[in-house]
Amino acid sequence: MSEFDRKIITEAITRMLARREHSYKEIAQKLKQKGIESAAFTPILDEFRDADIQSDARFAESRTRALYLKGKGPRTIKLDLQQYGIDEYCVEQAFDEISPDWFESAKAVKIKKFGEFYESDYTLRLKQKQFLQYRGFYQEHIEYAVSGD
Numbered sequence: 001m002s003e004f005d006r007k008i009i010t011e012a013i014t015r016m017l018a019r020r021e022h023s024y025k026e027i028a029q030k031l032k033q034k035g036i037e038s039a040a041f042t043p044i045l046d047e048f049r050d051a052d053i054q055s056d057a058r059f060a061e062s063r064t065r066a067l068y069l070k071g072k073g074p075r076t077i078k079l080d081l082q083q084y085g086i087d088e089y090c091v092e093q094a095f096d097e098i099s100p101d102w103f104e105s106a107k108a109v110k111i112k113k114f115g116e117f118y119e120s121d122y123t124l125r126l127k128q129k130q131f132l133q134y135r136g137f138y139q140e141h142i143e144y145a146v147s148g149d
Contacts (some may be wrong), residue, residue, distance in 0.1 A: 021059040025085025060094040071109040076136025106145035
């Protein structure tokens with residue numbers, strides 16, 4: 001690989017990381033889409049990771065925080081991070097770092113969509129539960145959110 005190619009790859013990675021955190025897998029996919037061979041960019045990307053310029057842990061934390069603030073549940077966040085190639089350990093670290101209250105988050109999402117009142121009609125409560133399940137909350141979070149307590 002020529003010095004010119006190395007410079008192009010380095011600049012491409014730097015531009016990506018300057019905008020926001022990216023996962024290792026995401027950067028690799030974007031470089032492949034640009035037509036760069038993986039044999040050419042893998043050593044350079046490894047250098048970025050070794051220098052802690054690119055970090056899957058930082059990416060997981062920032063992505064987790066963003067999705068949590070959008071009202072997504074733990075199931076949805078875990079699946080999202082898996083698509084970016086983040087392992088289970090980094091996901092758990094990200095959850096520990098932001099220390100989310102899933103119960104209150106589910107309740108806030110329910111209130112924002114359906115209001116604060118307790119729904120006594122079975123079909124309407126089922127609709128609320130399905131919505132929260134779609135958002136990625138687990139059953140215990142959903143029960144807490146739709147209960148009248």
